[in-house]
Amino acid sequence: MPDADIRVLVVEDEAIAAEAHAVYLGRLAGFVHAGTARDGHSALRSLAEAESAGRPIDLVLMDMTLPDLHGLDVSRRMRSAGLMTDIIAITAVRDLKIVRGAVAAGIVQYLIKPFTYATFAQKLGQYRDFRLQLGTQSRVTNQSDVDLAFASLRAPAELPRPKGLAEGTLSAVVDFLKEHESPVSSSEVTDALGISRVTARRYLEYLADTGTVLRSPRYGTPGRPENEYSWMRIPRP
Amino acid sequence: MPDADIRVLVVEDEAIAAEAHAVYLGRLAGFVHAGTARDGHSALRSLAEAESAGRPIDLVLMDMTLPDLHGLDVSRRMRSAGLMTDIIAITAVRDLKIVRGAVAAGIVQYLIKPFTYATFAQKLGQYRDFRLQLGTQSRVTNQSDVDLAFASLRAPAELPRPKGLAEGTLSAVVDFLKEHESPVSSSEVTDALGISRVTARRYLEYLADTGTVLRSPRYGTPGRPENEYSWMRIPRP
DNA sequence: GTCGCGCGTGAACAATATGACCGCAACCGT
DNA sequence: ACGGTTGCGGTCATATTGTTCACGCGCGAC
Known part of the structure; x- marks a missing residue:
């Protein structure tokens, strides 16, 4: 039985x-x-x-x-x-x-x-x-x-993340995004978490591609526009 | 509320x-x-x-x-x-x-x-x-x-030591962690206790999984980030 | 005595953050 | 308008570490 x-x-x-x-x-x-x-x-x-x-x-x-x-x-x-x-x-x-x-x-x-x-x-x-x-x-x-x-x-779900992204780093980035109401730039994440710009950008790009964060360019300053990322309160419908 | x-x-x-x-x-x-x-x-x-x-x-x-x-x-x-x-x-x-x-x-x-x-x-x-x-x-x-x-x-699965971990080695690792205020890396444990990197990591990893030590990656240097482990003084209520 | 099991080890393999470098896209001065 | 400036986006090779595997050593059981 x-x-x-x-x-x-x-x-x-x-x-x-x-x-x-x-x-x-x-x-x-x-x-x-x-x-x-x-x-x-x-x-x-x-x-x-x-x-x-x-x-x-x-x-x-x-x-x-x-x-x-x-x-x-x-x-x-x-x-x-x-x-x-x-x-x-x-x-x-x-x-x-x-x-x-x-x-x-x-x-x-x-x-x-x-x-x-x-x-x-x-x-x-x-x-x-x-x-x-x-x-x-x-x-x-x-x-x-x-x-x-x-x-x-x-038991919590272990959603399969692509190779190259570490569990701890990903959750650190996600936590940082969640506790910030206003959009953040990759350089802010770099400074706050003590990781390199490349790494920060890699995780933010991943989150943007999977639709969990919103990405939009930030104009107004000289230089190439900086992308800013914001946590979506209402996930992709 | x-x-x-x-x-x-x-x-x-x-x-x-x-x-x-x-x-x-x-x-x-x-x-x-x-x-x-x-x-x-x-x-x-x-x-x-x-x-x-x-x-x-x-x-x-x-x-x-x-x-x-x-x-x-x-x-x-x-x-x-x-x-x-x-x-x-x-x-x-x-x-x-x-x-x-x-x-x-x-x-x-x-x-x-x-x-x-x-x-x-x-x-x-x-x-x-x-x-x-x-x-x-x-x-x-x-x-x-x-x-x-x-x-x-x-429940934070209180496993009865999932085979492969010896009592003596475990307490040695725990003691070493306790007497260090700052977080330690697995290689420091390796050197201090004279055990292999693999073994040190296995015990530290077990302690991290059971929630008795805190694990966080150490960024800033090239190469894959090294995990550092710190004894939790305040076991989360 | 030897068979098997528990545990540690070394080495090969995979993972992952970093610095450097180049090119792009928007501002700015003329 | 148009070229220059600026600062970030994208890509690579590289440096380290994490992870896995098969092996060996010691010890208790039969």
Whole structure:
């Protein structure tokens, strides 16, 4: 039983997205696409049917914006009905209240659209590890076992960065950008972090290319215009 | 509001334990003991009252074994009632099903009795970090922000020394770090202790990963930056 | 005695910041 | 308008360090 495939129900109203999730699932070992629901009520129905048929759903990939109910409402109704099915939220909604609510509603992960297959695979993989952690022990656990299980569930994502960029330097640059409301130039980053101009520019260019910071030229002074970079509060739609 | 104290309700039937939790809470900065309930129904009542009085509870320390209801039932009823209050389970029950159910019911942490004050403080501190993470941003977030928030609910995996590290060498490295005020590089450790660069780095890296030392790159010279490690005098609360 | 395991080592390989150098694109003086 | 000045953008070779791999040494088990 612990080694059986994880049965997944996709809840998503847009047909194209639903299809994409199903295809993604098919590529992952250990997961089985057990069905698709297009709205909240049919999701609840599918879950109940699967339950009474003796083939319960293990995991729900739930979109938050559904035609009839909000995804959080569906989750709450599931809990009220006594369903302990795990839920991963997949949504374009970036509202913080929703995230908070998701945690309270027992949602194990929160994926923000659009996401790459790599991100998807990583989150699902974490969930599989979590189940494995809890599946190996029989009945009893100690604190560190529980901690370990929680840890594998909520480990931070290591987004793949191209070769040549160091983790520490990147986060230093990002932190500096985040704590500055006004746009900063590459020379300011150079001075503040004690790194060379070339390095600063390399990281800033990377962030600009991936769309996480905004780049614009700064005119008014002699010499070639200097680029200035500003952290985007609303990431690329 | 994000800087306000976190109001905590203790749900515990044993008077002595309840008192202990309240005392522990009093010692922690940023938390306020907002009341105690001795069973599930009065807990639900207290939560509703606090809500309608405009002073909602932020966090519940919930025992799983209560005289009237199971702690999980209380959690589920809270969710059904639309309460988004966060819950930390405090229990002697080691049943795996309960742990699984706890995750699904939106329980953020799981403390197994008996526990020390240090463990208690650590878990509560993690929860405070989690709130802080979500409180700093205003409205919108990106995937890595959400990941970061989830990650702060994670335990700093207290691994029992992941094979390959010897007790003696580890304490030698730690001692050397402790007696040096300024950050040290791996090559300094190599020279001082007479061990190879690879070995020194392995131990320093382990200490950095577990969060007991601080690692930061040293820029300014050509070549790949050298990491420097410094003993943390104030272990982050 | 030898088999295997834990742990440290040296060397080859990969990663990554830097200084130097050149060219560009906007101001400025005539 | 037009060439000169200025200061930053882009590219390279180079210097160091981080990382990985296979090996060896010592010790306990069988």
